[in-house]
Amino acid sequence: MAEHPKREPPKREPLSTESDWTFELLQDYEREIARIAGNFGLDTYPNQIEIISSEQMMDAYASAAMPINYHHWSFGKHFLGVQNNYKRGRMGLAYEIVFNSNPCIAYLMEENTLTMQALVIAHASYGHNSFFKNNYLFRTWTDAESIIDYMLFARNYIAECEQRHGIDAVEDVLDACHALMNHGVDRYKRPYPLSVEEERLKREEREVILQQQVNELWKTLPVAEAEAQQHEHRFPEEPQENILYFLEKNAPLLEPWQREIIRIVRKVSQYLYPQRQTKVMNEGWACFWHFHILHEMYREGLVTDGFMMEFLQYHTAVVYQPPFNSPYYSGINPYTLGYGMMQELRRISESPTDEDRAWFPDIAGTPWQETMDFAMRNFKDESFILQFLSPRLIRELKLFAVVDDQDKDYLEVSAIHDEAGYQKVRESLSANYDLGNIEPYIQVYNVNVRGDRALTLRHEMHRGRPLEQGSAEEVVRHLQQLWGFDVILESVSGGEVKSRIVHSELGIGA
Amino acid sequence: MGFLIDRRNNPKQKSAVNRQRFLRRYREQIQRSVADNLKGRQITDNDRGEQISIPTKDIGEPQFHHGRGGQITHVVPGNEEYTRGDRIPRPQGGGGGGGGQQGSPDGEGMDDFVFQINQQEFLDALFDDMELPNLTKRQLSGLEEFQRRRGGFASDGAPANLSIVRSLRSATARRIALGAGRRRELRDLEAELAELAEMPQTPEHDARRAELLERIEVLREALSRIPFLDDVDIRYHRHYNEPVPHSKAVMFCVMDVSGSMDQATKDLAKRFYILLYLFLSRNYDRTELVFIRHHTVAKEVDEEEFFNSRETGGTVVSSALDLMKSIIEARYSPAEWNIYGAQASDGDNWPDDAQRCTALIRQILPLCQYYAYVEITESGDKPLWQTYSGLEGEWGEVFAMQHITGPGDIYPVFHELFRKQSA
Structure with a gap:
């Protein structure tokens, strides 16, 4: 596959001939x-x-x-x-x-x-x-310089908390945070490199300030106001997708060390987020x-x-893809797909066919190293597939899209590897790598600031898909533990609340 | 250019703490699993670990997932037959065809989570909420084990133990004590000399000055001869051997081997003894075993013979109790030993023997920390049970008895016997 007809370097002696390493x-x-x-x-x-x-x-x-x-x-x-x-x-x-x-x-x-x-x-x-x-994802969201220092800080801090507050108390917070880990990602703010010592100082400062802020937030005198006004001032003003961040900053009853633990889990989650994408x-x-x-x-x-x-x-x-009807099949092999697409990029750059010129006019015939470097730097799975999945690879893997609608008792093939289907297959596959689709989309929607302090979250249903009830109730229970007051999770489709999980201190309701 | 580092010799147990956390969190489930597994365990298995299985749903880490319902588009490789618009019947059970894989994680979750624990963890789980019901006696058992302790100072010892501070302190004291008189005289003479220097020079004064100077010289000489450090000053750190108190236990295994006890019954008894032995060895530094088997006569035997040889004939329980009592008197002073009795029987006894049994057991119980009687029987109360049944009220602290009918009962019964009493 890799051909370099022009450059044929002189043969050298093999580095080794045996199979054991030293x-x-x-x-x-x-x-x-x-x-x-x-x-x-x-x-x-x-x-x-x-x-x-x-x-x-x-x-x-x-x-x-x-x-x-x-x-x-x-x-x-x-x-x-x-x-x-x-x-x-x-x-x-x-x-x-x-x-x-x-x-x-x-x-x-x-x-x-x-x-x-x-x-x-x-x-x-x-x-x-x-x-x-x-x-770009790693460059924006992770800091390779400081992660080891940060994890060292995190481990010591949590060990210290365990000594001070007991293993069980720390475990309760960590369990709750782990349940919400996938919803602890901040998409816009960039973390900032800090040494262990700076991290410690910042933490102490933060503890004090955070507690002050929280006190400020709840220092509301019960003034009788019109119901209508309550609706105007929602808190938070915009729905927030980073649930852990919201809890860290706003949960009224948490101790400073509990906020710090939330922050640690959030940071770890943030760090691993680009890998998942x-x-x-x-x-x-x-x-x-x-x-x-x-x-x-x-x-x-x-x-x-x-x-x-x-x-x-x-x-x-490593790059073998079993077909869907094979007993070894367990979803699309990311190695196969990724490797296939990278090879295609090189091929399209070096020796494009007419089809490639039609589909990829920008990259056909360009220097392959530059093209690949560009693709590697500026995409994530979802956009990479949407941009670069070639018809030839779709044919090679014989990809086809199947619509699974739970209201019907059959599955329908919506696209196959033919001229009419390429674009559809590509879009569907891309959507399957969008974490926004894979994971339920849940946001902090409202806090009843002047009432019982109940926290309302909203799950925007994607194509009518509901939450898995059992685990959702468990997570809401953890959420309630961190928030300290009632928590309501609403599943919303088309602006209409379809279902609701309520967890108060007394237990689960619906 | 990279660095190569060989990490293979680094500590391996990086996850040991996490593992302990896990075991700690699921202690109850592990105990349940251990108790379940105990039924199926071989007698000789008690020195190995155990496989534990916990239902996966109990140890789940919940997250928000999509449930069944709504619309999903799967993209699947390996199309051979389908064209657009084909309808495929929905595959049942989540797995297999058309791409159920991504849709629902509920295919998993039914299996148990299985893992191994080692022997120590097994025993911890097994005996976790049990305790020995009575106070243990800790006894200085003579010349067995000592601990070196520091205790004061001595005037002889090895150079390594030299106490410099003490030695110099006593040297200073000696020098002060030995020189005090002379120094006092010296001070007086020097004062007088100074006075003389003020006075006019006369022959008397000169003579006196010469005398003084001579005397001062002598005193200085004498003072300088007091040694800075003398042999008598030297002090050494003293160490002595302190005997370490040990708790010792002896466990009497008393078993009926008359014709009515078949091999299965003996196996049950053996399992009970093994549990008791493991439990005692965890609580005491030293545990000795005495095996007494009896039919019409009792005999002290070794372990092999105790469990394996067969006898026939009738049953006289008092013979065993008699032997136990005499062994205690001869070898295991109750002041020094923690004595435990475990008697297993199918409950048979000569009717005439009941009287004597009761008398003997009443003599033995005050000597014991605990005496457990297990009756291995299918049917109701046997003669021995009736003989002993009066004792529980009177000697409730020390005496307990339980029925065992099958292997499954052993652990619950054992658990019951040694349950932690809330104070």
Whole structure:
């Protein structure tokens, strides 16, 4: 696939011929991979590559892949689950985990063969790393410089709270925050890099100010006013989508340390948010680069035929997409989709067909590295698919769209891989990667400031989809715990309230 | 260019705290699971961990999800037969065809969450809310274990234990004490000398000055000969051996092995003994076991013989109690040992023996911390039960008895016997 007819570098001696890795060999491979990645123009954070054992890999899994994290039972549960499945051979562990920080930390499993280590160094330490450094979402919302410091602060702070207020009290707050974690993302404000010490000072200052603000908010004298006026002054004035932020700033009964914990969970959620929005692109980008970097090594004679056979076997396994009727099918493989789209971008740039010229007039025939760099920097999964999913890839994967309307007892195929269907398939697939569609869209709508302080949230129903009742009630219960007064969750469709969950201190009602 | 770091030797148990948190949070469920599993466990299994399963719904972490209903468009790969407008019957049960995968997470959630706990955690869960009903006796058991403790100072010892502060302090004291008289004289003489210096020079005065100077010289010489540090000043830190108090328990396993006790019944008894032994060993530093089996006569045996050999014949319970009493008198002084009795029987006894049994058990109970009688029987009250039944009221603190009919009863019965009493 990767052809360079013009440039054929002189053959060199292979770096190694055996399949076991040593630190010296890894160093050699890493150096060559770094050189080639540099030639391709990949811009990365410095790399920190750590070799770990399977047990440490399970530890890493358990703490949401964070090198440092606070203690919580749910991480322990995750660990036990992974451990049990792994020991019984029900699942394999990842070959690597990469963490978005500066320097970029990649964990490599010691069980990997030399080929696999080279593959994952190219994949994680150069593919993912350059994506972390340059994609606009990561640039805007995450701060790779300060995350380790922040997590260190978070862990110490929560441990301190546990000592002061007891494990149970802290656990209650964390449980409630975790339930709302996906709704703790701030889309507009950008976090600001701080050292541990600055963070501590800021926190103390914040504690005092926050409490003052809250007192101010509730310091309302009960003046008899017309009902109508209440409707004019809603609080918050605009609906707010960052529920955790709203609670941190406005929940009347919380102690300062509880607000700080909400803030920590919110920050972590914010930090992980771009990863959830760029799964396809990020994996596609990394797969694309490990593929081309290792091919370049082969072309230069640095690796043997045997190495390449082993590599291609891993590679094809990773980017395999089982069809929907296969027992192995579990949704669209983000590696396949992402890798396929990245390869398509290069192909469309280098050797476009007439179809490509019609669909992608802007990029057909442009220098491929520039095109791909542009795509990597400025998109997320949703927009990337909407912009760049090519008809040829739709044909290759034989994608088709099925409408599942719960009111009908059949599913209807709405588009297939034909001229009439490309645009529809592309739009539908793109919509499936929009977190706004995947997750229920819930906003803080109103607080009854002058009455019983009840908090009203609104769920805008997307295409008539309701909330899953059981878990929603649980989350509302947690929400009530943080807010301290009644909480009402309304599901709204077309401006009309369809259903309602009410949780007061006395319990759930409807 | 990157750094390579070998982390394999770093501590592995990074999640240990989180794991403990999880176990702590779900203690009740784990206990329930342990109690359930105990029924199926082999007798010899008690030194390994246990597989615990908890219903997934109990340990869920709730989040807002979409439920069933409304409209979803799935995009699915691998189309071979469909064209636009085709209608597909809705696949049942969420899984399988046309893309139920994204729609509903309810396919999962029915399975139990399964994980392993180790032996220690297993025992913790097993005995968590139980306690030994009576105060334990802690006894200095003689020359078994000592702890080195610091205690004052000594005038001899190893150089490493030299106490510099103490040594110098006593040196100073000695120097002050030895020199005091001479220094006083010296001060007087020097004062006189100073006075003389004021006076006019006469031969008498000169003679006196010479005398004084000579005497001062002698005194100074004497003072300078007092040693700065002498052997008698040296002090050492003293250490001594303090005996560590130990609690010791002895557990008497008394079992009827007459013809009426079949192997299944003995197995049940054995399970009960093992639980008791595990429980005692967790509470005491040392636990000894005495096995007494009896039919018409009682005999002290080793563990192997206790559980495995077969006997036939009638049952005289008092013989075992008699032996237990004499062993206590001979080897286990109640002042020093915590004595526990566990008797298992199918409840048979010679009718004539009841009187003697009652008398003996009344002598034994005051010596014991606790005496538990379990009757392994299908049917109602047997002779021995009736013999003992008067005791519970009178000796309620020390004596308890329970029925066991099958393996499932053992843990509940055990739990009942050692339930934490609220004070």
